[in-house]
Amino acid sequence: MLEGIRASLTEAVRAAARERLGASIERVVLERPPQIALGDLACPVAFDLAKSLRKAPRAIASELAGAISLPAGVREARVEGAGYLNFFLERGAIVRTLLGGAAPTSPRPGKIVVEHTNINPNKAAHIGHLRNAVLGDVLVRTLRHLGFSVEVQNYLDDTGVQVADVVAGLIHLQEITTLAAAETVIRERRLPGDPAHPKGFAYLCWDLYAEVGRTYADRPETKAWRDEILHAIEAGDNETARIAAVVVDAVASSHVATMGRLGIAYDLLPRESDILHKQFWATAFQLLKQAGAIHLEPEGKHAGCWVLRLTDSEEFAGMEEPDKILVRSNGTITYTGKDIAYQLWKFGLLPADFDYERFDPRWDSSAVRAEEIPAAVREHPIWRTSHAANAAGAPEFGRAARVFNVIDVRQSYPQKVVREGLRALGYTAEAERSVHFSYEIVALTPRAARELAERFGEEYRLSAEDEKKPFVEMSGRKGLGVKADDLVELLLEKSRAEVESRRTEGAAAGMGEADARSIAIGALRYFLLKVGRNKVIAFDFDEALNFEGDTGPYLQYSLVRAANIFRKLEEKGIAHEVSGSALEDSGWEDDLWAIALDAASTPDVAERAVETLELASLARHAFGMAQSFNHFYHRQPILQEPDAAVRNRRLAIARIFQREMSALLGLLGIPCPGRM
């Protein structure tokens, strides 16, 4: 609705400038003034015209104010400050429209594939993986809210070195050499001779993977394990490959469960092994050769490799050695090569498709109990690519019009190469619509690492050198990091304690485990979302565990307060549904109106968040709204207000806030507790 007013106002300003001043304006800026008392929309156009017209900005602004014909919804134009042309909206009319509910969003054409999470299936997830999944999930929710059809893919690198390394640990360090023995480890959640691990198989792999890393360092000859296992996995139909397959399934299941408890669901798990089995690379390879995009390097250090030529590409200008190897001289394919094939498939550009089957996560491998996962997520069908024939009822996947790859900033170069691969094949449009959603990593402060060492053991102790750095990267290989489920547990503990401390008081009475969970998850998601995507999150326990101020629970609390008002009214038998006709045009003072105006601007914020991929703007917008509402709540009581007209206005605002804030928390994936 605001969008429409902005558009007609832009035209009206242009028309006034043309007719009254004979000036044509390219861009009409309409911004929010610093205070609402100055107006609802401010136009600084007079400053731009001042020079060419040789007049004072204020004089120009007042001529425009006199000449402009105000579109519907705009009450007044006024000159403010040094020459701003400010507009005041019809407050009552807009509130009435908002109260009537949002118009349903119309579907937009073009399927979008969002790829996120993509954790190597060889160890438990850490909080860096959470940032990826939460950003991806909010992108998905926002795109769907805007009317797009979205498919969520979580890619499994099931044939890579990381999986091979943990399998090496099982086979060579733990002597788990049969499928049956591996199954027992997963089911019993313990390695031979150890007690059962309370957090399950993925946690156990976390430690085992770190141990393999140490073994490689201490006894370099053991590095041969990796190649031996990679070859066995590639050859297939042997016990090592079967062990690897169940490891991947179990760990991927635990990732699905961990993300599931945060409300994150997936449609498809494409597997690297299927890209190989289905000859996607061979097909893509043919296409690349035919297009002349790649060549076999005859000499030099890349002799014998198939290379994507990037020397002539603008994006790679200035690089010493821009060409990228896709096929190694030993004939194996690099990750980037496979990624090009995968990306082509996502756009439906490969004359080939996967086969599919249902993926039923094995919850027994995870730290998460099934009941912690919201029903909608638990029941959402997950498919994966299949080694066997296509299952009946498999939906169509891929064939996207646009693709977002959510992946941290360190992968910018390979992501550029993938895009360049599409371009080299002549798929310029697809290359343009192939977006790397890049974001900065979550790192550990030395202080957080010290806390980890105190909480979870000395293996988290940093070296003296790392202690001096502002932050250190988390590392699966070193086993250094805050595991996702550990952080969720800490949040749950704190949340339960808070619930316990107030469960007997007033309106919070009756709070329970479900509320505690909502609060923990809300705090976590907001913590990861509130900072801009280009900022490194230097992780700090105190900050992550804070429930006051600029946090998820603050947002939730504002919404629970709004709900409490309506519940109280219902209990007292007071009518609380305000119809538009009961609302007058006057009396909309600034405090009240500001909340409505904010609520009305959510669609603009969402649209812009997707455009810029700056999803933090949604979080900030939510926080601002919650803040305004809390001020309003404090100063403008509803139940005690004797004047019916005043009470109705306040009720209308509370209702609008409740509705818009719920929708906004839905976009952020922050659940709302019933009480708190």
Next chain:
RNA sequence: GCGCCCGUAGCUCAGUCCGGAUAGAGCGUUAGCCUCCGGAGCUAAAGGUCGCGCGUUCGAAUCGCGCCGGGCGCACCA
């Protein structure tokens, strides 16, 4: 060396795309507020050479150039 990102209050961050009104939050500190829809809240105070310099402009945290500090990337790893 080349490329990208970050530098704003004691700390963590908005604001930079598209220049505009006294540079805003949260945490922390200090002082207040529950006979009133719940205090996970509210009110207020203190706290800023917007890393530095030059330039463009009526006007620069925002644009340009040059520095300084920190991080990341530039594999026959992923």
